[in-house]
Amino acid sequence: MWETLKKCPRHLLVCEKSSFKSTNSRHSIHVQQHYFNYRVSVLIPECSALPQKLDSIVKDFGSYYLVKDVPLHKLVCEEFITTFLSKGSFYALSCSTRIDQDNAAALLPTGKLIISVDKDTYEELGLEGQSSRYSHKTPMRYVISMDLTASSFAPGGNRYKRVMWALAEKKPLKFDFLMAWNPSDDRRANLISYFSAYQLKEYQPSVAIKTLKDIECPVLQSSDLRATSAESCDAQEFFDWQGVVFNEIESENDSGNFLSTYCCPDPNIVVDQATLCTITGFILPEKIHLLLESLCHYFTEPKLTPWAVLAVHGFADSPVTWREDEHGFHKGGENLYSFVVFRNHDYWLQMAVGANDGCPP
Amino acid sequence: MAVFMDLSIQSVEKKKLESIIETAAHLGYSAVAVNHVANFEKETKKEIAKPLCHEELFEGALPIVQGTTKPVKIVTRLTIVASDPSHCTEMRTTSQRTKLYDVVSVFPKTEKLFHTACLNLDVDLICINVTEKQPFYFKRAAVNAAISRGIYFELVYTPAIRDSTMRRYTISNALALMQSCKGKNIIISSGAEKPLELRGPYDIANLGLLFGLSEAGAKAAVSTNCRAVILHGATRKTAFGVIYTMPRDEQEDKRETTAPASKRSRTEAV
Numbered sequence: 001m002w003e004t005l006k007k008c009p010r011h012l013l014v015c016e017k018s019s020f021k022s023t024n025s026r027h028s029i030h031v032q033q034h035y036f037n038y039r040v041s042v043l044i045p046e047c048s049a050l051p052q053k054l055d056s057i058v059k060d061f062g063s064y065y066l067v068k069d070v071p072l073h074k075l076v077c078e079e080f081i082t083t084f085l086s087k088g089s090f091y092a093l094s095c096s097t098r099i100d101q102d103n104a105a106a107l108l109p110t111g112k113l114i115i116s117v118d119k120d121t122y123e124e125l126g127l128e129g130q131s132s133r134y135s136h137k138t139p140m141r142y143v144i145s146m147d148l149t150a151s152s153f154a155p156g157g158n159r160y161k162r163v164m165w166a167l168a169e170k171k172p173l174k175f176d177f178l179m180a181w182n183p184s185d186d187r188r189a190n191l192i193s194y195f196s197a198y199q200l201k202e203y204q205p206s207v208a209i210k211t212l213k214d215i216e217c218p219v220l221q222s223s224d225l226r227a228t229s230a231e232s233c234d235a236q237e238f239f240d241w242q243g244v245v246f247n248e249i250e251s252e253n254d255s256g257n258f259l260s261t262y263c264c265p266d267p268n269i270v271v272d273q274a275t276l277c278t279i280t281g282f283i284l285p286e287k288i289h290l291l292l293e294s295l296c297h298y299f300t301e302p303k304l305t306p307w308a309v310l311a312v313h314g315f316a317d318s319p320v321t322w323r324e325d326e327h328g329f330h331k332g333g334e335n336l337y338s339f340v341v342f343r344n345h346d347y348w349l350q351m352a353v354g355a356n357d358g359c360p361p
Numbered sequence: 362m363a364v365f366m367d368l369s370i371q372s373v374e375k376k377k378l379e380s381i382i383e384t385a386a387h388l389g390y391s392a393v394a395v396n397h398v399a400n401f402e403k404e405t406k407k408e409i410a411k412p413l414c415h416e417e418l419f420e421g422a423l424p425i426v427q428g429t430t431k432p433v434k435i436v437t438r439l440t441i442v443a444s445d446p447s448h449c450t451e452m453r454t455t456s457q458r459t460k461l462y463d464v465v466s467v468f469p470k471t472e473k474l475f476h477t478a479c480l481n482l483d484v485d486l487i488c489i490n491v492t493e494k495q496p497f498y499f500k501r502a503a504v505n506a507a508i509s510r511g512i513y514f515e516l517v518y519t520p521a522i523r524d525s526t527m528r529r530y531t532i533s534n535a536l537a538l539m540q541s542c543k544g545k546n547i548i549i550s551s552g553a554e555k556p557l558e559l560r561g562p563y564d565i566a567n568l569g570l571l572f573g574l575s576e577a578g579a580k581a582a583v584s585t586n587c588r589a590v591i592l593h594g595a596t597r598k599t600a601f602g603v604i605y606t607m608p609r610d611e612q613e614d615k616r617e618t619t620a621p622a623s624k625r626s627r628t629e630a631v
Contacts, residue, residue: 009576096430101364101391101584118363136577140362140585176430330576331563355576 009330009355015235017225020296020345027339028289030349031312033322033361034337035108036093037283039313040291041246045217045274046304050209053294054277057287061205064180064282065191066095068199071174072115073167075107078155081148083194085111088183091284094175099317100141100329100356105175106319109182111149115173116319116326117142124171127163134328134356143319143326178282205281212274215245216264220307222346230267237265239350242309242338245276271305288312292339299343311338321357328356335360362580364391365562366587368438368464368486369517369550372397372413377555379418382433384556386424392434392591394464396552399441401448402470409458412437436463436591440488444470446477464594466515472497479507485593486548488515489538491531499541508546513590514538517552518560518568535572544578548586 018025042054050058074080075092084090089109097104103117115129122129122142129144152159167173181191192200218233218241227234233241244251244262253263288310295310314321316333327335332354340348351360367390370381378395385393399409415435423432439462441448459465466486469475475497478487487507489495507514516535520527538547549569553559560568562583569579 005570096428098428100362102429102431136581136585138585330580331566 009332011334011355012353012357012359013236013239014351014360015225015239015348017222017346017348020341020347027292027347027349030322030337030351030361031289031292032285034285034312034314034335035091035320036106036315036318037285037288037312038280038315040279040283040288041309041311041313042277042291042295043242043245043274043309043311044295044298044305045215045271045308047275048211048273050275050277051298054291054298057290057294058207058277058279061207061279061281061283061287062180062182063202063204064178065195066176066178066201066203067195068176069174070177070195070198071168071172072105073164073172074195075105075113075177076146076148076163076167078160080194081111081155084181084191085149087185088181089284089286090179090181091282092177092179093282093315093318095178096176097317098329099319099327099333103173103175104317104319105173105177107148108320108324110147112145112147112324114319114324115144117144121171121173125173126166126170132328133326133358134330145324180282180284182284182286203281205279205283208278208280210276210278212245212276213272215271215274216251216268217271217274217305218265219267219269220340220342222307222342222344222348225348232267233265235348235350238340239338239352241265242311246278246311283312292341295339295341296345296347299341299345303343305343307340307342309338309340312336321353322351322361325358325361327353330355363584363588365389365584366392366394366591367551367553367559367562367583368394368548368587368590369396369515369552370394371552371554373554375418378413381553381556381559382418382435383424384559386426386433388559388561389427390433390562391426391429391431392436392587394436394438394550394591396438396440397462399439401441401443409439409441411458412439412461436594438462438464438466440466440468442468442470443474446474460598462594464590465597470496476500476503479503479510479512483597484512485590485597486513486515488517489534491517491534492520492527494530495534495537499538501541504538504541508542511589511593513546513548513586513593514542516547516549516572518549518565519552519554519558522558522560532571539573544574546586547572547574547578547582548590549582550587 090107091109092107094105099116103121105115107113119140127144129142131139132141132143135141146163147153179191218238220238221232224232225235241264249260250257251262251264253261292310295308314335316329318327321327321335334352334354335357337349337351353360367385370393372395382393395413397410397412426433439459464485466488467478467482467484468488469478478484521531549565551559565583566580569582574582
C-alpha cells in the first residue's frame with residue numbers, strides 16, 4: 001500500500017520541437033485551438049523593458065465582458081446565431097462554475113456549444129449527450145455538445161425545437177458568462193446592446209510588467225530536447241524552472257528557507273535583468289498568435305539572449321482544453337502550453353495537462 | 362462528480378454552528394448535515410429531540426459556497442449511539458421522531474448491533490468508531506449485506522486532528538474496514554465541533570488515500586457517496602422510492618361550507 005501512496009495524480013507533459021520557418025509547423029493551429037486562455041506570461045532575458053512592438057500589442061488586447069444570469073437558450077436562439085456566429089468568432093465560458101461539481105457551459109468559436117452537466121441535470125434536461133470519460137464507477141457527469149451552425153440545426157427544424165424546449169422550458173439553465181467577440185468584418189454587431197437586458201460589465205485584461213534582477217537562466221540547445229550532452233538542460237527541467245520564475249518563487253535554496261528548496265538546473269548562467277510580463281483575463285487565441293509572431297520577430301535583430309518564453313494557461317474550470325477534448329478536474333485543473341522561441345527561429349512547444357485530461361494534440 | 366458534502370457537523374449552540382457552517386461554505390462544501398446525537402447506550406427510554414430548523418440559522422441568508430453563486434444547503438441528521446438492538450426499536454418502525462430527520466445513522470458499540478444494523482435496521486449510515494481500538498472485527502458477510510442494501514459506512518476525521526493516539530486508531534480501523542468492504546460505500550466526514558477542525562474537501566480526498574481508497578474512490582467518498590446517502594434518506598419518506606406525499610394546502614380546508622361534513626363530497630380534485 002505504501003507504494004501506491006508514493007504516486008501522485010498523473011499528469012502529462014508533451015514536448016516537441018520545430019521551427020517557425022518550417023512549412024508544416026503547427027504552432028498557429030496549436031494556439032488557435034486552445035480557445036479559453038486565462039493567463040499569458042512572457043519572459044525575455046537580457047532585456048530591461050518590454051520591446052516597443054510587444055508593448056503595443058499587450059496594451060491593445062481587447063476587452064471582454066462578464067454577463068450575469070444569462071439563460072442558456074439565449075445563446076442558441078436564431079437571432080444570436082445570425083447576429084454573431086455567422087459573422088466572426090464568439091467565445092463564451094461560464095464563470096463561477098466548477099467543472100467537477102456544477103454544470104458548466106462553453107461556446108466555441110467554431111459554433112459548437114458544449115454543456116457539461118451533472119447526472120441530475122442531465123436526466124431532467126432531456127438532451128442527448130455522452131457520459132464523461134472521467135467517471136469513477138457510475139457516470140456522474142455528462143457532456144452535451146451541439147453544433148449550432150450545422151444544417152441539421154436550422155431554426156424551425158425538429159432538433160432546434162427540441163433544444164429550445166429543453167433549455168427554455170424543461171430545465172432552464174442560467175450561467176454567468178465571460179464573453180468575447182471577434183468580428184470578421186467591420187460591421188460590428190454590438191454585444192453590449194444584444195445583452196443589454198442582463199447585468200453586463202466590460203473588463204480589460206490586467207497587465208503586470210516586472211523587471212527581474214540577477215536571475216539564473218538555464219542554458220538550452222534548441223536541437224536537443226533531452227539534453228543528451230551535459231551542456232544544456234532538458235525540456236522537463238526547463239518547464240519546472242519556468243513555473244518557478246512565473247510564480248516568483250525563490251530558487252536560492254537557502255538553508256533557512258522552509259518553503260522552497262528548488263535550485264535552478266545546471267548548466268545555467270546568471271543574467272543581469274529580465275522582463276516578465278503577465279496578462280490576466282479572458283484572452284483570445286488571435287491575440288496570443290500576434291504576440292507569438294511578434295516574439296519571433298524580436299530575434300530578427302541580434303540579441304544577447306538565446307531564447308525567450310511565452311506561456312499560456314487555460315482556465316481550470318473550462319469544459320474543453322484543445323479542440324473539443326474534454327477537461328476534468330481531479331485535484332488540479334491545469335492545462336497550459338509554452339513556446340520557447342530561439343534565436344535561430346526554432347521553437348520548443350511544451351503542453352501540460354493534469355489528471356483528468358486526454359493527451360494534448 | 363457530485364458536489365462536496367460534509368455529513369457530520371455536531372449540533373452545538375447557534376452562533377458556533379453558524380460559524381462552522383460559514384467556514385464549511387468557504388472551504389467549498391455545497392451541503393452540510395447538522396448531526397444530533399441521541400445516546401441510548403446508558404439511558405434507555407430517552408426522548409429523541411426535534412431537529413434544529415435551519416431557517417432559524419442565518420435568518421434565511423445562507424452563506425454562499427466559495428467558487429459558485431449558490432448558497433450552502435443544510436440537512437438534518439440523527440445519530441443513535443447504542444449497544445443493544447432492543448434500544449433501537451425507533452429505527453425498525455417508522456418512528457414519529459426519526460421521520461423528521463433527513464439522514465438517520467447508527468453508531469453500533471457491539472458486534473451484535475453492528476450485525477443487526479447491516480441486515481435489518483432502517484438506517485442510511487453506520488458510523489465506525491475511530492477513537493478506540495475496534496472491539497470486534499468487521500465480518501465480510503454483514504458488510505456486503507449492508508452494501509447491497511445501500512447503507513454507507515462513515516469515518517470521522519476530527520478525532521485524528523485532536524489527538525495522536527486517535528490518529529493511529531483512525532487509520533487502523535479504516536484499513537480494517539477497507540479489507541472487508543474493498544473501498545465501496547465509504548464516506549468521510551468531519552464531526553467538527555469548532556470551525557478550525559474543518560478541512561477542505563480535496564485534503565479529505567487525500568486523507569482517503571491514506572485509508573486505502575483509490576484516487577477516484579477517495580474523491581467519491583466526499584462527493585458522490587454523500588449524495589447517495591442523502592438520496593437514500595429521502596427515499597425513507599417515499600413508498601419504494603417512487604411515490605412521495607406532500608401536505609395538502611391548508612387553505613382549502615378552511616373554506617366555509619354550509620353543508621355539514623357528512624354531506625360534503627368525498628372526493629375532491631387535488
